[in-house]
Amino acid sequence: MLAKIGACEAFIMLRTVEWRENKFFIIEQNRLPAALVYIELRSVEEVAEAIQSMKVRGAPAIGAAAAAGVAIAAIHSSAQTYDELQRDIDAAVKIIRATRPTAANLFHGINRMLAALRASAGAPVSEIQARLLRTSYDLLEEDVEANRRMGCHGAALIPDGASVLTHCNAGGLATVGYGTALGVVRAAVEAGKRVHVYADETRPRLQGARLTTWELMRDGIPVTLIADNMAASLMRQGKIDCVITGADRIAANGDAANKIGTYSLAVLANAHGIPMYIAAPMSTVDLSIETGAGIPIEERSDKEMTHIEGVRIAPEGVNVYNPAFDVTPARLIAAIITEEGVLRPPYEESLAWAAKRVG
Amino acid sequence: MLAKIGACEAFIMLRTVEWRENKFFIIEQNRLPAALVYIELRSVEEVAEAIQSMKVRGAPAIGAAAAAGVAIAAIHSSAQTYDELQRDIDAAVKIIRATRPTAANLFHGINRMLAALRASAGAPVSEIQARLLRTSYDLLEEDVEANRRMGCHGAALIPDGASVLTHCNAGGLATVGYGTALGVVRAAVEAGKRVHVYADETRPRLQGARLTTWELMRDGIPVTLIADNMAASLMRQGKIDCVITGADRIAANGDAANKIGTYSLAVLANAHGIPMYIAAPMSTVDLSIETGAGIPIEERSDKEMTHIEGVRIAPEGVNVYNPAFDVTPARLIAAIITEEGVLRPPYEESLAWAAKRVG
Numbered sequence: 001m002l003a004k005i006g007a008c009e010a011f012i013m014l015r016t017v018e019w020r021e022n023k024f025f026i027i028e029q030n031r032l033p034a035a036l037v038y039i040e041l042r043s044v045e046e047v048a049e050a051i052q053s054m055k056v057r058g059a060p061a062i063g064a065a066a067a068a069g070v071a072i073a074a075i076h077s078s079a080q081t082y083d084e085l086q087r088d089i090d091a092a093v094k095i096i097r098a099t100r101p102t103a104a105n106l107f108h109g110i111n112r113m114l115a116a117l118r119a120s121a122g123a124p125v126s127e128i129q130a131r132l133l134r135t136s137y138d139l140l141e142e143d144v145e146a147n148r149r150m151g152c153h154g155a156a157l158i159p160d161g162a163s164v165l166t167h168c169n170a171g172g173l174a175t176v177g178y179g180t181a182l183g184v185v186r187a188a189v190e191a192g193k194r195v196h197v198y199a200d201e202t203r204p205r206l207q208g209a210r211l212t213t214w215e216l217m218r219d220g221i222p223v224t225l226i227a228d229n230m231a232a233s234l235m236r237q238g239k240i241d242c243v244i245t246g247a248d249r250i251a252a253n254g255d256a257a258n259k260i261g262t263y264s265l266a267v268l269a270n271a272h273g274i275p276m277y278i279a280a281p282m283s284t285v286d287l288s289i290e291t292g293a294g295i296p297i298e299e300r301s302d303k304e305m306t307h308i309e310g311v312r313i314a315p316e317g318v319n320v321y322n323p324a325f326d327v328t329p330a331r332l333i334a335a336i337i338t339e340e341g342v343l344r345p346p347y348e349e350s351l352a353w354a355a356k357r358v359g
Numbered sequence: 360m361l362a363k364i365g366a367c368e369a370f371i372m373l374r375t376v377e378w379r380e381n382k383f384f385i386i387e388q389n390r391l392p393a394a395l396v397y398i399e400l401r402s403v404e405e406v407a408e409a410i411q412s413m414k415v416r417g418a419p420a421i422g423a424a425a426a427a428g429v430a431i432a433a434i435h436s437s438a439q440t441y442d443e444l445q446r447d448i449d450a451a452v453k454i455i456r457a458t459r460p461t462a463a464n465l466f467h468g469i470n471r472m473l474a475a476l477r478a479s480a481g482a483p484v485s486e487i488q489a490r491l492l493r494t495s496y497d498l499l500e501e502d503v504e505a506n507r508r509m510g511c512h513g514a515a516l517i518p519d520g521a522s523v524l525t526h527c528n529a530g531g532l533a534t535v536g537y538g539t540a541l542g543v544v545r546a547a548v549e550a551g552k553r554v555h556v557y558a559d560e561t562r563p564r565l566q567g568a569r570l571t572t573w574e575l576m577r578d579g580i581p582v583t584l585i586a587d588n589m590a591a592s593l594m595r596q597g598k599i600d601c602v603i604t605g606a607d608r609i610a611a612n613g614d615a616a617n618k619i620g621t622y623s624l625a626v627l628a629n630a631h632g633i634p635m636y637i638a639a640p641m642s643t644v645d646l647s648i649e650t651g652a653g654i655p656i657e658e659r660s661d662k663e664m665t666h667i668e669g670v671r672i673a674p675e676g677v678n679v680y681n682p683a684f685d686v687t688p689a690r691l692i693a694a695i696i697t698e699e700g701v702l703r704p705p706y707e708e709s710l711a712w713a714a715k716r717v718g
Contacts, residue, residue, distance in 0.1 A: 229620025261588025
């Protein structure tokens with residue numbers, strides 16, 4: 001809900017992942033919307049399992065959890081020397097790296113922790129452990145801060161009275177808090193605009209039906225649930241003013257991997273003359289990859305398609321194709337909304353400029 | 360499975376709706392793929408309920424069931440005069456007309472029965488009852504025959520080794536038997552071509568996941584299940600050679616209403632240079648409606664979106680938009696495959712020509 005904060009009204013956000021007295025908690029997202037439950041992740045194995053089974057999901061939240069996993073490995077390590085600590089951390093990193101291949105933020109989170117480790121070489125082990133924990137805390141705050149700034153920049157793109165179509169969940173639940181695509185919506189509402197959101201249910205994992213509707217209803221932002229295949233029909237009826245989604249990895253040329261179905265929306269939006277925006281922090285940008293063709297696309301279990309909540313909906317033995325992501329080519333993206341500003345094509349230049357600013 | 364019939368191999372089809380010794384049976388499609396169960400419909404009320412709850416679905420199957428409902432009302436009538444019989448039949452027609460508004464075939468089936476009634480005026484009531492029953496039997500045979508001819512015409516459009524994307528179920532289960540879109544696939548396979556089908560799962564009612572996969576697997580035709588939002592990604596990868604769907608009503612200009620999501624596929628197919636075909640019998644064509652804008656689009660219960668097999672997947676109280684159909688404009692349709700041949704634009708002319716041939 002909107003709350004008075006100083007001179008303005010702002011949303012009080014849930015934290016999706018958080019440290020509480022050096023214990024790491026996440027919202028168990030597979031239990032939403034039925035129940036809001038925080039669980040503690042006590043080991044790197046528990047962090048890895050939570051990422052893999054999508055108890056924590058959304059590229060920025062995965063990045064924050066990955067960094068926390070490294071911090072947990074560090075503070076639980078019985079190492080007496082830097083080398084021993086490094087060995088324990090390398091083992092933890094190996095486990096976390098193997099969880100999910102697409103989100104750039106996972107690797108960004110890990111790399112930030114490894115940089116902090118290297119920068120601490122020479123310090124006593126207990127001090128290095130404390131610094132790594134502090135770095136993980138900082139990354140969480142930076143993510144919320146980035147989302148707030150992204151929201152401010154992006155809100156300018158949302159007309160008053162707009163209907164915004166979004167896909168999957170790029171909300172508070174996909175980040176540490178506030179959200180990327182939904183952060184932009186929140187910022188527009190905080191700025192006094194009336195915004196209505198159409199939420200694609202987002203098969204197979206139903207993040208739109210389960211999570212996006214839930215977090216927008218909680219904030220009192222009007223939302224209507226649709227099946228993924230209804231978006232085109234709404235566009236044709238003139239009911240969609242823009243599409244905003246998050247991203248899992250953005251290549252140097254602006255090609256963006258995001259939840260399967262995002263490419264479909266981008267083609268449809270372009271065919272109907274509707275702007276397609278991507279909202280993502282710079283930690284999602286991977287300048288080491290030239291184009292979307294280089295982004296690894298995770299394929300997930302058949303069971304995500306053949307069962308819903310444990311109930312079988314397709315014949316036994318059916319062939320299934322279940323990629324978790326697709327790549328939207330830069331030419332279909334009207335703007336990439338980041339914490340450094342609203343980036344426009346050519347993205348080779350604007351992304352490189354923004355990357356330099358975040359260092 | 361393919362079976363030897365005379366000199367050729369052909370598929371032995373299930374009958375989705377059928378008369379057995381003057382009792383009317385349908386496959387209860389809500390129980391598929393878990394169980395193949397025939398149920399008897401003994402009254403016009405049971406027929407109406409079966410159509411409304413989608414125990415029988417698919418425009419041609421609905422048309423056949425609607426006609427059977429009129430026949431059931433006729434043979435159960437205790438009328439002694441033509442006028443009394445007409446009153447009973449009018450009451451039955453009123454009930455059936457109110458079930459689902461979009462499929463042209465429902466009205467076509469009813470109108471065929473009413474024409475048979477009028478043509479029998481003057482005959483003894485028992486003879487009229489027998490004629491109406493015979494008309495319903497005939498309509499079932501005509502539907503299978505139309506599908507077979509449609510298949511022969513359409514098969515020429517399918518290259519050997521093709522991957523065909525389809526949406527919803529336009530198969531044997533959507534008709535009396537054999538199918539429209541899947542009839543074309545079957546005919547291509549019977550002609551010796553290798554065909555692979557990608558089946559959209561088709562939210563919210565999952566006809567693709569539950570029915571299309573089931574009937575193709577039963578026939579040994581290779582099929583891969585995808586979520587509706589994955590089609591665009593497959594097209595971009597060059598994995599789709601054509602799209603074929605059925606239709607629920609085709610206007611005089613060729614605009615075609617079909618299961619929600621068909622318009623989305625048509626836009627995507629056109630953006631990727633892939634032909635989009637509609638396969639439908641002439642009983643689906645409604646020349647009284649000039650364009651798709653005049654086709655009534657049914658909106659169905661929120662619960663279809665918020666629950667799957669009784670399990671809640673979205674928050675209580677969420678707003679839902681759940682249209683059952685959308686309209687694909689004629690300009691996006693490469694051809695309409697009918698029992699009279701493969702019709703090409705301008706559809707005003709080709710549809711009028713075909714309509715004259717079926718009389």
